[in-house]
Amino acid sequence: MIKKILLLLVLILVAGNLFAQNRGNRAATPLPPPVLVREVSGVVRDTADNTLIGASITLTSKKDTLRTSTNTDGVFVFKNVKMATFVVTITEVGFIPSTRKYLQNDAIKHVVLEPIILKSSSHLMKEVNINGTPSITYKTDTVEYRASDYKVRENATVDELLKKMEGFEVGSDGSVTHQGQAITKAKLNGKAYAGGDVAQAIQNLPADIVEKIQVVDDYGDEAARTGVKNGDPQKVLNITTRADKSIGLTGRANGQYGSNDRYNAGITVTRLNANQQIALNGNFNNTVTGVASAGISGGATNGGGGGSGISAGRGGGSPGTSRSGSPSFTYNDQLTKNVEVESGYKYNFNNNNSTNYSYGRSSSTLGYSNFIRSGSSESDSKGHAVNFDIKYTINKANFLQITPNYSYTSSSSSSTTDNLTDAYYVKSDKDPITGQPVTNYQFYNTIGSNGTTTTATTYGLTVFYQHIFDKPKRNISLQVSMNSTNNESDGNSDNNTFYYTDTTRTKLINSLILQSQVKRRSDNKTYRASSTYVEPLGQYSQFEFNAQIRSALYDNSALTDSIAASGQVIPLTYRDNVYNYTFTESRFTVNYRFTGERYNISLGTTAVPSYLSGTKLNTNANANVTTGRSDFRIIPVFRFAYAWSRTERFSLNYSGSNAEPNFQQIQPFTDISNPRSQVVGNPDLKPTFTHSITAQYNYYIPNSKTNLSFNVNATIPVNQISTNTLLIANSPYAKNGDLISETHYVNLNGSNAIVGRYNIAKQLDDRKYNLSLNGNITYNYNVAMNNNVQYHTTNWRFDERFGPRINPTDWFEINPYLGYDLSRSFSSLVPAVNSTNTTSTSSLATQVQKTSLAVDGKIYFLKSFQLNYSADKSYVSGLGSLSTNPLVINMGIEKEFFKKKSLVVTFNAFDILHQNNFIQQTVNPDGSYTNTLSSSLSRYFLVGARLYLQKWTGTPTRNGRKMNRRGDGSFIYE
Numbered sequence: 001m002i003k004k005i006l007l008l009l010v011l012i013l014v015a016g017n018l019f020a021q022n023r024g025n026r027a028a029t030p031l032p033p034p035v036l037v038r039e040v041s042g043v044v045r046d047t048a049d050n051t052l053i054g055a056s057i058t059l060t061s062k063k064d065t066l067r068t069s070t071n072t073d074g075v076f077v078f079k080n081v082k083m084a085t086f087v088v089t090i091t092e093v094g095f096i097p098s099t100r101k102y103l104q105n106d107a108i109k110h111v112v113l114e115p116i117i118l119k120s121s122s123h124l125m126k127e128v129n130i131n132g133t134p135s136i137t138y139k140t141d142t143v144e145y146r147a148s149d150y151k152v153r154e155n156a157t158v159d160e161l162l163k164k165m166e167g168f169e170v171g172s173d174g175s176v177t178h179q180g181q182a183i184t185k186a187k188l189n190g191k192a193y194a195g196g197d198v199a200q201a202i203q204n205l206p207a208d209i210v211e212k213i214q215v216v217d218d219y220g221d222e223a224a225r226t227g228v229k230n231g232d233p234q235k236v237l238n239i240t241t242r243a244d245k246s247i248g249l250t251g252r253a254n255g256q257y258g259s260n261d262r263y264n265a266g267i268t269v270t271r272l273n274a275n276q277q278i279a280l281n282g283n284f285n286n287t288v289t290g291v292a293s294a295g296i297s298g299g300a301t302n303g304g305g306g307g308s309g310i311s312a313g314r315g316g317g318s319p320g321t322s323r324s325g326s327p328s329f330t331y332n333d334q335l336t337k338n339v340e341v342e343s344g345y346k347y348n349f350n351n352n353n354s355t356n357y358s359y360g361r362s363s364s365t366l367g368y369s370n371f372i373r374s375g376s377s378e379s380d381s382k383g384h385a386v387n388f389d390i391k392y393t394i395n396k397a398n399f400l401q402i403t404p405n406y407s408y409t410s411s412s413s414s415s416t417t418d419n420l421t422d423a424y425y426v427k428s429d430k431d432p433i434t435g436q437p438v439t440n441y442q443f444y445n446t447i448g449s450n451g452t453t454t455t456a457t458t459y460g461l462t463v464f465y466q467h468i469f470d471k472p473k474r475n476i477s478l479q480v481s482m483n484s485t486n487n488e489s490d491g492n493s494d495n496n497t498f499y500y501t502d503t504t505r506t507k508l509i510n511s512l513i514l515q516s517q518v519k520r521r522s523d524n525k526t527y528r529a530s531s532t533y534v535e536p537l538g539q540y541s542q543f544e545f546n547a548q549i550r551s552a553l554y555d556n557s558a559l560t561d562s563i564a565a566s567g568q569v570i571p572l573t574y575r576d577n578v579y580n581y582t583f584t585e586s587r588f589t590v591n592y593r594f595t596g597e598r599y600n601i602s603l604g605t606t607a608v609p610s611y612l613s614g615t616k617l618n619t620n621a622n623a624n625v626t627t628g629r630s631d632f633r634i635i636p637v638f639r640f641a642y643a644w645s646r647t648e649r650f651s652l653n654y655s656g657s658n659a660e661p662n663f664q665q666i667q668p669f670t671d672i673s674n675p676r677s678q679v680v681g682n683p684d685l686k687p688t689f690t691h692s693i694t695a696q697y698n699y700y701i702p703n704s705k706t707n708l709s710f711n712v713n714a715t716i717p718v719n720q721i722s723t724n725t726l727l728i729a730n731s732p733y734a735k736n737g738d739l740i741s742e743t744h745y746v747n748l749n750g751s752n753a754i755v756g757r758y759n760i761a762k763q764l765d766d767r768k769y770n771l772s773l774n775g776n777i778t779y780n781y782n783v784a785m786n787n788n789v790q791y792h793t794t795n796w797r798f799d800e801r802f803g804p805r806i807n808p809t810d811w812f813e814i815n816p817y818l819g820y821d822l823s824r825s826f827s828s829l830v831p832a833v834n835s836t837n838t839t840s841t842s843s844l845a846t847q848v849q850k851t852s853l854a855v856d857g858k859i860y861f862l863k864s865f866q867l868n869y870s871a872d873k874s875y876v877s878g879l880g881s882l883s884t885n886p887l888v889i890n891m892g893i894e895k896e897f898f899k900k901k902s903l904v905v906t907f908n909a910f911d912i913l914h915q916n917n918f919i920q921q922t923v924n925p926d927g928s929y930t931n932t933l934s935s936s937l938s939r940y941f942l943v944g945a946r947l948y949l950q951k952w953t954g955t956p957t958r959n960g961r962k963m964n965r966r967g968d969g970s971f972i973y974e
Contacts, residue, residue: 034106040078042113044070044090051075052118053134053702054647055092061085069645072134081111088113093704094121134702136166137646140600141217141233142967143167143178143698147210151767154208154901155948157252158239161207163805164770166700166707166761174199178215178235179709180757180776185218187238189246190968191332194281195346195385198237200328204252204268204281206950209245212969214238221401225466226477226532228544229602229639230589232655240969243962247273248952256906256944262286264942274956274963274971275334282327324350337973342389349382360921360930365787365829366727366739369423369442381411401464405483407457414451417495421446422503425727425739443503448495458485473536481528489520492563515563516572523555540596544604546589554614554663555580558673574619577673581614581627581663591637598644604637608658610687618669627668631687633658647700652693659688661721665745675740682745686719705763712756719747724785750783750792768807775800784829791829798822811860819852825923846923848878864896868908879921879931886915904946911938 040059044052051074059066061083070076084106091097095118104111135149150164159176162168167179176183176198186193186201194200217233218224250272255265266283328346335341359372385407392400423442460483468475497512498505530548537543560575591604613628635656643649664671667681696711724746727739757776763769778797783790803817824847856870872888892908916938923929956963956971963971 032107034084035109037080037082038084038104038106038109038111040081040086040111040113042076042088042116043074044076044092044116044118045074046095046118046120052092052095054645054700055090055095055118055703058089058091060087060089069648071645072137084108084111088116090116090118092118093701093706095119095703096121134647134700135705136700136707138643138649138698138700139646140641141219143215145213147207147213149767152207155904156207157203158205158207158210158213159202161210162202162213164767165213166763166770166772167709167759169774169801169803170202174203176202176237178237179711179759180774181235183215183237184234185236187236187968188277189240189275190238190966190970191275191277191342192330192344192387193239193277194279194328194330195344195387197281197326197328197346200268200281200283200326201237201239204266205239205270206250206252206948209241209250209950210239211242212240214240214968216968221403222464222477222479222530222532225399225464226475226534228532228534228546228591230546230548230587238968240965241272243955243965245272245952246956246971247954248950250951251949252947254944254946256908256942258908258942259940262940262942264944275332275340275973277330277332279330280327281330282325284325286321286323321354322350322352324348334971334973338393340391340393342387342391344387346385347383349380351378351380353378356932358930358932360928362928363829364425364725364727365789367423367425369421369425371422372420373417374419375415375417377413377415379411379413381409383407383409397468397470399464399466399468401462403462403464404460406459408455410453410455412451412453414449416449417446419446420444420503423739442499443501443505444497444499445505446495446497448493450491450493450495452489452491454487454489456485456487458483460484471536473534473542475532475534477532479528479530481526483526485522485524487520487522490517491520492517516560517563517569518558518560520558521556524552526550526552541592541594544589544591544593546591547587549584549586551582551584553580553582560673573622575673575675576617576619577671579614579616579663579667581612581616583610583612583660583663585610585658585660589637599640599642601641602637602639606635606637606656608633608635610658610660612660612663612666614663616663616667619672620669625668627663627666627683629666629683631658631660633687633689647702649698651696653695655692655694657690657692659690659721661685661687661745665721670742678740678742680742680744685721685745686747688721688747689718691716691718705767707759707761709759710757712754714752714754716752718749720749720751720783722746722748722784724788726787746785748783748785748790751781753780754778770805770807771802772804773800773802786829789829791827793825793827793829795823795825797824812857813859814855814857817852817854817856819854820849821852822849823847846878846929848876848921848923850877851875864901866894866896868892868894879919887913888916889913900948902948904948906945907941907943909941911940914939 044055044057046052051070053070053072053074055070055074055076057068057070057076057078059078059081061081063082064086066078066081068076068078084104085102086104087099087101089097089099098116098118100116102111102113135146137144145165147161150161152160152164159170159174162170162176169177183198185196186198187196188201188205193205214237216236216238218236219229219231219233223229249270251267251269253267255263257263264283264285264287267280268282269280271278326346326348328344330344332342333340353376355374355376357374359370362369362371385405387403387405389401389403392402394400421442421444425442460481462479462481464477464479466475466477492515494515496514499509499511501507501509528548528550530546533545535543535545556577556579558577560572562570562572564570585608587606587608589604589606591602593602594600609630609632611628611630613626615624615626617623618625633656635658636654638654639651640653641649641651661682664679665681666683666685667679668683669681671679671681692713692715694711694713697709699708700706701708722745724744726742726744728742755776755778758774760773762771764771776797776799778795778799780793780795780797782793782795784793785791799819799821801817801819803815805813805815807813824845826845852872852874854870854872857868859867859869861867868891870890873885875885889912890908890910891912892906894907895905897903897905920932921929922932958973964974965971
């Protein structure tokens with residue numbers, strides 16, 4: 001035993017000695033070198049193991065300060081981290097912030113952290129539940145809302161769904177604005193619905209078929225195929241349907257009749273089968289005009305000045321009645337795997353009767369005039385529009401699209417007028433004793449009638465072809481189009497002007513009788529060709545080339561005849577206005593675009609040569625005069641967008657636009673076709689170039705259901721085309737010492753405008769409480785000219801609206817509203833004669849403000865009854881004695897029938913207190929203003945019924961499998 005132990009010890013010693021010798025003779029294995037930068041990623045969850053979307057993450061070290069946010073899967077990624085030892089801080093609304101220090105192996109290139117768990121804040125009333133997908137996502141050119149997150153009642157329509165969504169404002173007339181910008185067109189699954197009519201789509205399609213609501217910046221079909229954007233986009237509302245409600249039939253019909261022969265009726269039937277859409281829409285009504293909601297609004301006037309207006313009440317326009325209807329038919333279908341069609345027909349008619357009464361003041365540097373205008377008008381119009389679009393995917397490499405269009409409208413109108421004018425102007429001479437201008441006084445009364453019939457025919461064709469090469473992203477396209485519009489108008493007027501010594505109208509000085517007829521013809525043809533080529537430079541970048549040429553041909557004539565008392569027609573050739581011209585513009589664009597994971601940028605330039613030439617009849621010399629001018633402009637291209645995540649983005653765009661003067665403005669002589677309002681052309685007039693910069697920031701915080709949207713737009717025109725209107729006394733066409741106007745065109749610089757819009761929305765308690773604050777701030781500085789005197793106007797506008805939507809229980813809904821609108825303008829124009837008929841030394845300033853208080857809502861009771869109500873109160877100051885503060889109250893009751901509540905009987909009463917009369921004031925920058933008074937028959941009632949029908953048969957399939965869909969909701973036929 002002892003021998004065995006000794007032998008074991010000897011073996012151990014020998015082995016240890018051999019190992020030590022071998023180790024000493026072998027080189028040590030080197031450690032891996034540290035990496036210069038590394039990628040750090042992780043995931044953030046709550047205590048219920050739900051991923052947190054949009055959580056803010058900050059990573060700091062001695063060499064790093066990096067920020068990001070979690071994506072829709074709760075994942076965050078930091079690239080190019082310089083240190084392996086770093087600190088990570090995580091913050092999210094409703095959760096306790098967390099700070100963690102990490103010491104990692106500096107040789108590891110991809111570091112994945114352990115899941116980070118955040119605890120809810122102790123002050124939260126309820127645990128935050130996250131389903132992994134935010135309600136709002138911001139994509140390139142698209143804002144997308146998930147409809148299932150917004151609860152509406154059974155049989156609700158899309159407009160009621162939009163009212164629940166952050167950033168939308170929906171008018172009672174079906175108009176929609178999104179984050180302060182108007183929606184111009186509506187689509188269903190990427191296809192135009194009811195001719196693109198927004199009101200038809202949102203007021204008739206059921207809300208429960210909607211999967212997503214998208215607001216798209218649409219640059220046109222060519223840009224959608226090639227990715228090359230030109231010009232400014234239009235805002236399009238795209239409604240995508242749920243897959244399980246994309247095969248079936250839905251219908252809605254309503255009819256109401258009431259007092260004063262008021263009625264409102266409509267029908268909608270829509271058949272869906274994947275990409276097939278067959279829809280019949282129609283509405284017919286007799287309503288009151290001049291009672292829609294109104295407020296302060298900025299505008300442009302001659303001379304480039306900005307104007308403002310306000311209504312004391314809920315009204316605008318001329319009071320009266322309107323009978324209208326607009327039936328339409330839509331047929332969109334995927335005929336084969338490669339052929340797709342979109343088509344539609346729309347007919348509309350409108351008959352308006354209105355009375356008008358207004359008074360105000362017109363100002364210039366020479367003085368002012370007071371006026372009172374009254375009368376009545378009637379108009380009747382009808383129109384047809386046909387659209388057709390066929391898309392043919394020839395193969396994977398070739399695509400063809402053909403789009404013809406046709407429309408025809410006819411209208412007739414008649415009006416009577418009775419205008420009184422009381423004018424005070426200075427003459428060109430001065431008093432020899434005082435040296436002051438001599439005041440010239442006039443008073444005249446114009447009584448007349450006018451009538452016009454008009455027809456307009458438009459037709460056109462657009463052909464688009466695209467070839468896609470084997471190399472990814474490389475493509476070339478060609479688009480050609482032709483459009484023709486022909487307008488014919490025959491008008492007649494019978495106007496008598498009586499001149500008096502004073503406002504009593506007891507002593508007649510003179511009279512002027514003008515009875516005439518005017519035949520107008522206008523023929524316009526436009527040809528356009530565009531070619532685009534895209535060359536990829538790598539995975540993320542590409543060059544874009546675009547060349548286009550547009551040529552417009554105009555042929556216009558207006559022939560005036562005088563009608564004698566005997567009925568004899570006498571041609572007034574000196575008043576004829578005959579001209580034709582051609583405007584040709586080319587655009588050549590080279591652009592570099594980089595699209596990364598978080599940001600994309602476009603840099604390029606556009607060269608714009610243009611040429612305008614034509615011939616106009618100079619009736620003074622009875623000879624044609626030819627005019628031509630050319631212009632060349634370089635326009636930069638810049639677009640930048642950065643996305644922290646799918647819920648947060650920032651964009652900055654620059655665009656430049658060139659606006660050529662029209663042919664009438666550059667005619668090289670004086671146009672006397674209207675002797676009392678003559679036009680002097682300016683052949684040296686330069687085109688207006690407008691710089692425009694737009695910045696936009698959007699951030700949706702999913703866990704707190706908070707949305708922030710801000711955008712700012714600044715415009716600066718260079719060589720702005722403005723008017724300089726002269727009042728002239730020494731003219732053979734001036735009567736009894738009155739003044740005629742002579743319009744000159746000039747280029748002015750110095751104008752600019754800035755508009756800032758915002759939307760802040762917060763939803764609480766599972767969206768039972770929706771708080772929404774919208775507003776805009778506008779600053780407008782305009783340079784203008786009058787009687788050869790240059791002046792400027794400054795306008796500020798603050799328009800703020802707070803409109804919470806409160807739905808605490810299933811049976812009660814209340815939506816209060818508070819609005820404040822302030823418009824203040826200042827003009828440096830100083831009239832020579834003021835309102836006291838003395839020389840003036842002060843400039844013009846106005847300030848008008850309106851506070852609106854409103855509430856509407858619904859109460860559901862006895863399971864099948866609904867009471868709806870609305871009240872609107874306005875407080876207006878700044879209109880002097882014109883200020884009115886009406887209270888408008890509407891109420892209604894509804895009764896539902898059948899198990900699915902598909903039949904509803906309704907009763908509605910409008911303007912119960914009969915206070916919907918209004919006063920509207922419009923103020924121009926030169927101090928002129930117009931007050932329009934209304935006395936509408938706005939108190940009436942309607943009784944009627946609504947019927948809803950729906951039947952769905954499943955999800956679209958092909959070859960036994962569910963069909964895939966594109967981002968716009970359309971189905972892919974594979």
